[in-house]
Amino acid sequence: MLASLFLIGASLTTPQMSVQAASQTIVEDSDDGMARAVNRMVGGIVSYARWPNGPADSARVMCVVGTPRLTNRMAPDVPGAGSVLVRRLSAAAVMGRSECDILFLGRMAVADRRQLIAWVRGRPILTITDDDAACMYGAMFCLSSRAASLSFSVNLDAIGRGPLRIDPRVLSIGRSVGGSS
Amino acid sequence: MTGPTSERIGARTTLQKLLSRFHFGITLFAVALSGLTILLAGVSALRGYADRNMELAAQLGAYGVEPALVFNDPQAAREGLEPLTRIPGIARLRVLDDVGRPLTQWTSPMADPAPLLTRLFFPRPFAVAVERNGSAIGTIEVWGDSSTLIDYVRIGLLAGLGCLLITALGTIFLARRFEYELVKPLNEIATVAHDVRLHRRFDKRVKALGIAELDRLGGDINALLDELQGWQGHMESERAVLAHRASHDALTALPNRESFDQKLAQRIAAAGTPDDRFALMFIDADNFKAANDNYGHAAGDAVLVALSQCIRDALGPEDFAARIGGDEFIVVVDRIAAETVREDLARNIRACAAQPVTLPGGETYSASVSVGVAIYPDDGTDATALLTAADAAMYADKLSNRSRT
Numbered sequence: 022m023l024a025s026l027f028l029i030g031a032s033l034t035t036p037q038m039s040v041q042a043a044s045q046t047i048v049e050d051s052d053d054g055m056a057r058a059v060n061r062m063v064g065g066i067v068s069y070a071r072w073p074n075g076p077a078d079s080a081r082v083m084c085v086v087g088t089p090r091l092t093n094r095m096a097p098d099v100p101g102a103g104s105v106l107v108r109r110l111s112a113a114a115v116m117g118r119s120e121c122d123i124l125f126l127g128r129m130a131v132a133d134r135r136q137l138i139a140w141v142r143g144r145p146i147l148t149i150t151d152d153d154a155a156c157m158y159g160a161m162f163c164l165s166s167r168a169a170s171l172s173f174s175v176n177l178d179a180i181g182r183g184p185l186r187i188d189p190r191v192l193s194i195g196r197s198v199g200g201s202s
Numbered sequence: 203m204t205g206p207t208s209e210r211i212g213a214r215t216t217l218q219k220l221l222s223r224f225h226f227g228i229t230l231f232a233v234a235l236s237g238l239t240i241l242l243a244g245v246s247a248l249r250g251y252a253d254r255n256m257e258l259a260a261q262l263g264a265y266g267v268e269p270a271l272v273f274n275d276p277q278a279a280r281e282g283l284e285p286l287t288r289i290p291g292i293a294r295l296r297v298l299d300d301v302g303r304p305l306t307q308w309t310s311p312m313a314d315p316a317p318l319l320t321r322l323f324f325p326r327p328f329a330v331a332v333e334r335n336g337s338a339i340g341t342i343e344v345w346g347d348s349s350t351l352i353d354y355v356r357i358g359l360l361a362g363l364g365c366l367l368i369t370a371l372g373t374i375f376l377a378r379r380f381e382y383e384l385v386k387p388l389n390e391i392a393t394v395a396h397d398v399r400l401h402r403r404f405d406k407r408v409k410a411l412g413i414a415e416l417d418r419l420g421g422d423i424n425a426l427l428d429e430l431q432g433w434q435g436h437m438e439s440e441r442a443v444l445a446h447r448a449s450h451d452a453l454t455a456l457p458n459r460e461s462f463d464q465k466l467a468q469r470i471a472a473a474g475t476p477d478d479r480f481a482l483m484f485i486d487a488d489n490f491k492a493a494n495d496n497y498g499h500a501a502g503d504a505v506l507v508a509l510s511q512c513i514r515d516a517l518g519p520e521d522f523a524a525r526i527g528g529d530e531f532i533v534v535v536d537r538i539a540a541e542t543v544r545e546d547l548a549r550n551i552r553a554c555a556a557q558p559v560t561l562p563g564g565e566t567y568s569a570s571v572s573v574g575v576a577i578y579p580d581d582g583t584d585a586t587a588l589l590t591a592a593d594a595a596m597y598a599d600k601l602s603n604r605s606r607t
Contacts (some may be wrong), residue, residue, distance in 0.1 A: 050233045058274075066273035068335060076336055099271055101335025173273075194278040 038067050054094040058171045063125070063149060064097040066162050066173070067105055069188035070147050072122060077103035084110045085119035086137065087129030089153045091166055095125065116140050126150040126160055134158060138179075145184045155172065161187075161196065210310070218385050220223040233369050237362060252291075252323055252351060259286055260330040260344040267297050268332050271305065271340040279306040286344070293347035299340045309325030312349065319348035319355070352357055387411040391420055394427075405430040436483070451525040453503060454510035462524030462532055466585050469534065473578065477540065481547055482581075482588045483533040484574040484596035485513065487555070488603055493567060501561040505569050512554030532592070536578070542596075548573035570599035 048058040067081060081095035083105045085095055097105040112133040113123055119128065124146050126134060138159035141148055148160040156174040161183070163174045175195035180187050239347060266282030269275075279297045286295055288307055296307040314320050339510040362581035397403045404427060408420035417513040457465070469480065487493075487509060494502035497529035505530065513523045513531055520536040535547055551573055574596025576582065580590035 065269065068272065069269065099335075099337055101333070101337040103335055135328055188269070190266070192281075193281070194269050194273065194275065 048166070048169050053094070055166065055168045055171070057098070059089075059092045059151070060094075060096050060098045062164060062171060062173060063095075064099040064105065066149065066191065067097055067123060067147065067193075068099050068101070068103060069191040071186040071188075072145050073184050073186075074145065080106055080125050081122040082106050082108060082120050083123035084115050084127055085125040085127060086112050086115055087127035087133070087152070089125065089127040089151055091164060094135070101160045113136050114186060121146060123147045123149065126152065128152045142182055143184070147185055148179065161185075206605045217388060218381050221326070221384065222377065223378070223379045225373070229370060229373040229377065233366050233373070236369070237366055240362060240365075243361060243471070244362075248351065248354060248358075249323060252346060253328075255291065255343050255350075256324065256328040256346045258450040259292060260342055263295060263344065264330045264332045267305075267342060270330055270335060271297070271299060272334055274299065274305070276306045278560070280308070283308055291346055291348075291350035292344060294322055294343075294345035296327075296343045297332075297340060298343070300338060302341075305340065310347065312347075313350050314347045314349070316348040319351055320346065323348065323351060329351045333451055356419055374563075382415065384416075387413055387416045391416070391423060395423065398427060398430070402434075402584065404434050413536060427483070454507055454525050456510050456514070456531070457524045459524060459526040462522070462526065463585065465522055465535065466588075469536070470578070470583070470585060476579065478539050479540065479542075479580075480578050481535040481538050481542070481544070482576045482578065482592045483535065483547060483551070484576075484589075484592040485509075485531040485551060486572045486600065488570045488572055488600065489528040490569075493569070495562060497561055497565065497567065501563060501565075504561055505559055505567060508557075509555055509571070512551060512557075515554065516550045532589075544575040544577070547575055548599075559581065570603065572596050574599055 047056050058132075063083075067083075069078060072081070078101070080103070080162050083095070083097060084119045085107060086109075089095060089183055093109045097107070099105055108121075110118075111122075112129065115124065115137065122145070124137065124141060126148065126151075128135065129152075135158075138148070143180075147162075149164065150158070150160035151164040151166075153160055153163045154165040154174075156176050159176065159179050161176055161179045163176065165174070175196045177192065180192070263283055263286045267279045270278035270282050283295050283297065283306065286292060287310070292310060292311045293314060294307070297305045299305050312482055327343040327345045329341050329343045331338045332342060358494065369409050390411065393407045398405050407427060408426050411417040411420050438525075449457055451458050456501050457523060466482075473480075490502065490505070493505060506525075509529075510523075510525065510531070513533055517523055517533070518536065521534055522536075523531060523533040533551075538547070552571060555569050555571045557567045560568055574592045574594065576588045576591035576595060582588045
């Protein structure tokens with residue numbers, strides 16, 4: 022499946038600011054390599070999250086707001102049973118309805134993002150963004166791409182505030198210092 | 203008779219040695235058997251535990267590397283394996299993804315202390331499939347090494363050796379004890395038998411013994427010794443009777459000629475100083491043949507018995523007498539004074555013999571005797587000379603007696 026492997030050493034972990042992305046998923050050197058890597062990573066994160074309602078492997082709805090930076094072909098690849106339905110909605114539409122289990126925040130207006138983060142607080146909604154490498158704006162998981170690899174960081178504050186339960190093994194992979202709002 | 207027996211004994215062994223060898227063999231066999239059983243049981247149990255340990259390690263690893271496989275993240279996989287690298291006894295770890303490509307692997311920096319043991323116990327790695335929501339997403343492989351086994355084996359061998367040593371010592375001690383208990387009473391019996399055979403100590407008896415069979419044997423030996431002792435006593439008294447019979451006259455119970463000759467020879471040999479004097483008296487009943495013919499042999503016997511009684515009455519404590527023929531007697535009167543008159547010595551005998559004897563037929567008979575006296579050393583210093591002189595004196599007396607009648 023993968024044509025070649027680019028093993029990135031631990032020395033390449035992001036040194037900037039206080040957020041550390043420990044995860045270094047290998048990205049295939051092909052046209053849709055990044056799309057597949059992102060879908061796999063999002064699917065993995067989703068598979069380690071537990072919603073308080075419904076069985077573990079029921080289909081979850083992912084609402085994509087704004088423009089994702091890493092890929093346009095959003096189709097999370099959940100390992101094993103379980104699937105994710107993708108919908109593209111505006112910030113207002115998301116807040117108007119309450120069918121989203123997952124909120125993917127692409128590039129958007131700062132005000133919209135702040136509003137959405139504030140709205141999510143206390144709700145069983147998993148927030149993932151690819152537009153916040155430092156993971157400072159309140160999303161639970163922040164994807165970032167560096168060189169030929171994809172990684173994610175975890176915002177423990179954001180996770181701690183919500184009713185969602187995340188497998189601690191994932192938290193230890195996407196090690197985070199938290200501390201941000 | 204004892205020659206060939208003692209030669210055969212040279213090749214024999216003692217009961218104690220035999221028992222010791224037997225016990226040692228049994229002990230060795232038992233100890234080896236139990237040791238082997240324990241070893242086999244220990245090895246199989248050890249193997250079971252080692253396998254389970256590896257399996258648990260693999261399960262732990264599978265749990266730890268699961269997210270890493272989901273995210274296809276070698277770094278996370280290494281971290282997921284981290285707890286396993288601290289478990290002793292793991293030589294190598296490898297994580298494969300869903301298509302069998304290695305994601306990460308780890309090899310222990312410590313050298314395998316016993317590769318042979320490793321090959322024996324862990325010929326293959328333990329492979330556990332990593333699953334996520336029911337679908338296999340990869341495999342974790344764990345190779346064990348012998349570092350923990352070697353400690354266990356070392357301690358096990360030491361403890362086993364210790365146990366064997368204690369068992370062997372205990373068994374040897376008990377065997378010794380048993381040998382002692384058995385050999386001591388046997389020795390007791392042997393000592394008694396030996397004493398009886400060698401020193402004729404028929405009064406020896408085997409003591410009561412603690413072991414029933416040996417006690418019965420001892421009892422039988424004691425009964426046998428009782429019988430032997432009885433026989434021995436009987437034989438001795440029989441022999442004394444025979445000896446008395448051989449040296450004494452049956453009718454008068456006086457010693458016979460042979461024993462008198464011996465005693466006389468002894469007396470002469472014992473004589474030392476010149477004033478050590480003794481008299482030899484020859485006594486013969488007169489007309490005894492006529493009395494025998496007139497009154498019968500029973501009467502003659504009665505006369506002889508009466509005469510012997512007279513002689514016996516006349517004897518001093520160191521004197522001795524003998525009947526040497528039909529009606530002839532000899533008396534030795536010991537330690538006589540130099541001035542002793544010969545006729546004085548004869549007078550007592552003559553007077554006693556003259557007493558009337560009641561014969562079996564009711565008649566009375568008064569015997570007369572002829573007496574001849576010889577004095578040592580006046581009439582001779584050897585037995586023949588003394589006897590000849592006494593005989594001559596007796597004949598002279600007899601002749602004078604005949605002329606008197």
